[in-house]
Amino acid sequence: MLTIEFIRHGETEYNITGRVQGQLDIPLNDNGRLQSTLLANRFRGAKFDILYTSDLSRTYETATILASHHTSTKLVKDARLRERSFGKYQGHTLSREERHGHLEGVESLDEMYTRCLDFYDEIIKPLSQLPGDKAIAVVSHGALLSVFLRQVLLNKMQFKLAEGVKPSSLSNTSVTKAIMNSNNQGYLLSWSDDAHLTVHKELDNADEVAM
Secondary structure (H helix, E strand, C coil): EEEEEEEECCCCCCHCCCCCCCCCCCCHHHHHHHHHHHHHHHCCCCCCEEECCCHHHHHHHHHHHHHHHHCEEEECHHHHHCCCCCHCCCCCCHHHHCCCCCCCCCCCHHHHHHHHHHHHHHHHHHHHHCCCCEEEEEEEEEHHHHHHHHHHHHCCCCCCCCCCCCCCCCCCCCEEEEEEECCEEEECCCCCECCCCCCCCCCCCCCCCCC
16 A cells, blocks of 8 residues: 655745746745644654655755655655746736636646656556555645646546545645555545644645646
8 A cells, every 4th residue: 555645835935925936946934944844743753665856945845844754764856746837927926817727838737737647657656566555755836736636646547535535725735645555546535634734824826726
C-alpha cells in the first residue's frame, strides 16, 4: 500500500495580495514559514520514504521545513510539480473570470494535466507496486494539485472519495491524503486538511483553477 500526502506550499505575500504567482519564484512570508513549521510538527512522528517537491522556492522551503524531522529522508525536486505558468500575467491581479478564461500565453489545463500524468506514471505508479507499505509527500501548488487530484486521480484513475470527503479549494499547507494499492485502486481519505493550523484565514487562491 502506498500513502501519498499531497501538500500545498505555505503562504506568500502574493497569496495575501491576490496576485498571480504562476512560475515566479516567490518565497514564503513569515506566516508561511510558521504554517510550514506547524505542518512539520504534525508529521513529526510519521515515516516518509521520499519527499517530492516543486523546484520553486515557496514549495522547496515548505518541503525543507517538513523534512527537518525526517533528516534521513531523500528530498527530490521535480519541475513537473511547478505551478501553472501564467506567462505575462504573472505578478498581476486577475479577476476569477479572467483566471478561469482563455488567456494568451497561459499554460493550458491539458498541458498541466500532461505534467501531472507523467509524474503519476513515472513516480507514483511504480512506487505503489513495490512490496510492503510505502509513504511519500508531494509538495506543490494550488492549481497544479487541483488538476492532479481532480483530473488524474478522480477522473482518470477512478480514485474513490472516502465518506464525508468533498473536493474544495486547497488552503496553504493543507494536506490531501491518498492511498493506493498495486492494482491502481485508490482512495482520497482527506481533502485540504489544515487542522495543524491554529489560525486560518480564508484567502482566494489567485493561481487555482475551477474544475
